[in-house]
Amino acid sequence: MTTHAQSISQNKTRILGSRFWLLPGVFILSGILVACVLWSITLGAADIAPQTVFDAIIQSNNMDNLQLDSQTRFQYLVIQTVRFPRVLIGIVVGMALAVAGAIMQGLTRNPLADSGILGINAGASFAVVLAVFVLGTPSLSTYAYFAFVGAGVSAVLVYMLGSMGRGGATPLRLTLAGVILTAFLSSFTTAILINDQQALDKIRFWTAGSLAGRDMSIFIPVSPYVAVGLIGALLISRQITTISLGDDVAKGLGQNTAWIKGVAAIIVVLLAGGAVALAGPIGFVGLVVPHIARFIAGADYRWIIPYAMLIGGILLTVADVLARIVIRPQEVPVGLMMALCGAPFFIWLARMRVRR
Amino acid sequence: MIKQTWITIRTPLFSYKLDKRAPWIALLLLLFMGIVLVASISYGEYHITPTEVLQTMLGTLPQDHPQYRQFHLVVFSFRLPRIWVAFWVGMALATSGAIMQGITRNPLADPFLLGVSGGAGLVAVALIVWIKDVSTTVLPIATFIGALLTAFMIYIFAWKNGGSAPLRLILIGVAIESVVGAFTHIMLVFGNINQVQQAYVWLTGSVYGRTWAHVHTLVGWLMVLLPMAFLCANWLNMLNLGDDTAKGLGMRVERQRVILLVISVALAAVAVAVSGTIGFVGLIAPHIARRVVGASHQALLPISALFGGALLVLADLIGRWVISPSELPIGIVTAMIGAPYFLYLLYRGRNG
Secondary structure: OHHHHHHHHHHHHHHHHHHHHHHHHHHHHHHHHHHHHHHHHHOOOOOOOHHHHHHHHHOOOOHHHOOOOHHHHHHHHHHHHHHHHHHHHHHHHHHHHHHHHHHHHHHHOOOOOOHHHHOHHHHHHHHHHHHHHHHOOOOHHHHHHHHHHHHHHHHHHHHHHHHOOOOOOOHHHHHHHHHHHHHHHHHHHHHHHHHOHHHHHHHHHHHOOOOOOOOHHHHHHHHHHHHHHHHHHHHOHHHHHHHHOOHHHHHHOOOOHHHHHHHHHHHHHHHHHHHHHHHOOOOOHHHHHHHHHHHHHOOOHHHHHHHHHHHHHHHHHHHHHHHHHOOOOOOOOHHHHHHHHHHHHHHHHHHHHOOO | OOOOOEEEEEOOOOEEEEEOHHHHHHHHHHHHHHHHHHHHHHOOOOOOOHHHHHHHHHOOOOOOOOOHHHHHHHHHHHHHHHHHHHHHHHHHHHHHHHHHHHHHOOOOOOHHHHOHHHHHHHHHHHHHHHOOOOOOOHHHHHHHHHHHHHHHHHHHHHOEOOEOOHHHHHHHHHHHHHHHHHHHHHHHHHOOHHHHHHHHHHHHOOOOOOOHHHHHHHHHHHHHHHHHHHHOHHHHHHHOOOHHHHHHOOOOHHHHHHHHHHHHHHHHHHHHHHHOOOOOHHHHHHHHHHHHHOOOHHHHHHHHHHHHHHHHHHHHHHHHHHOOOOOOOHHHHHHHHHHHHHHHHHHHOOOO
């Protein structure tokens, strides 16, 4: 009896203990994120002092009233029009992908699920390649529109395919439909790229996932969707926790699972679609960050989602910095850098955590 | 109740038991294969009638036939080698997939689960992009080594406390595959566009321009690996009962699983080395075979192999026909056939 009581009390302290750390943890991570942002902005073709970076961001609204020498004015301009938008887009993309991945993993109860699983990346890539093939040379913001539409259409298709037949949309069916549609669409994408060398040349950097050349003109139209997705994710995090325990449990607790699943799917489409529109198909963040978040915050999605959000933002910012500096003056697509820095960590995690 | 009848072979070395329908299905498949083969050889820019194809192949075409030499050239040097490559690659991938599905007890596992395609892809793309005209004898050997090394690395990383849990194997497989994929992609992004396009074709899987040398390499390996796979089929049946039951039946689970893994990876690596990564065959062929002969692996493996071979020969014909005079890589055709098939399964709802 005593051992049983002891284990209960230990459990209690562990839960309380972990809760105790979670809230300050959010602040610490936010601090790290801000530091990463400043660090990222200081680095570039010309390095800029952190103080200047800080001033430039604070003063962005009253540039006209400032007395600045030409060099500082130039630096302010570089920060405001090039570097800050890029960092901002990186953070938003990282957050969106990480949260979308966390929701997908909770919903499908599959630790390998990520935002790509609903056929979203494949749909976006197909739409963009088709756009290049048909239209010739669209601008980066045209890419964004096509990617978003492609992502949305393929997600709806996967949902429809996954819910036909007897019994409706089960996690397994959705996963299966996503895998199938991904393979199907990518085969068409490749068929185009093999036969059209020009399209391949234009598109190959985009398909690796990159933040190069992104500015406010892409960010402004896409960001509202992502913002709605992020807020929505925070709002339904409690329901996701319940669903992640299994459909039966969730139903037993009085939850309308079909409704929650529908809302969650829409949120995933907004987030992952927005991310792919902004930066192209970036893998790995959506897969790995939720695991890291779960490692720190336990099984409660009310904590997993904010943690995933912050860690996703930090990871993508850091990966983007590395992507810019490893082979200066060229840059590596951030999606690839992501995999290179994330994988060793993930291997360590898998070795630590998977016991059986 | 359906009365199941079995054919049993017992020798001191091994015993074999398979569904009585299996030989008939195999025969049917071979017949189908033969028809597609003749059709495939006769089809092309240089048209040869099916009877002339048969005559040429059997050597009964009269020497004084006006196109005797052309026929020989087209049939034996151009068309037959690639078709044979497709057939043997299909056999290898289907068997490999069936074993992988058996080991992981997951009907969605495919031969490339352990990084075979990623490792081979990295080596192939590196060679194609960096060395301009990589010789056709070096490429298969190098990719074969790349595939095996990657699989080995995944297994080593997943090894802990004297075992490799399937979930850890899969997770680490994903991680390593993404690193390898990132390096591959970097070369695709920065390489010369002509070579990159070539590399893309390789990555999709293609049997274009394959020669008798490729066929000989394939057949040499498969003559060893396929019989080994068929003889180990019974282990898969026992593994499917669960690790504990298998142990109770006298299996050394971990060791026999490794042997099966090695066979499966080697089969996939040989196939990938010769033809690039052709997807979906390793997934579909075992699925179809399972519906026809049931889940006992002793019949399942050979029948899957034949289904895989026939499927790729058919896919090759379709790929040459559908956008002629240009041709679609065989890997794209398999995806275009495979996806609708799985959608049909999904619709029937037997998988949910």
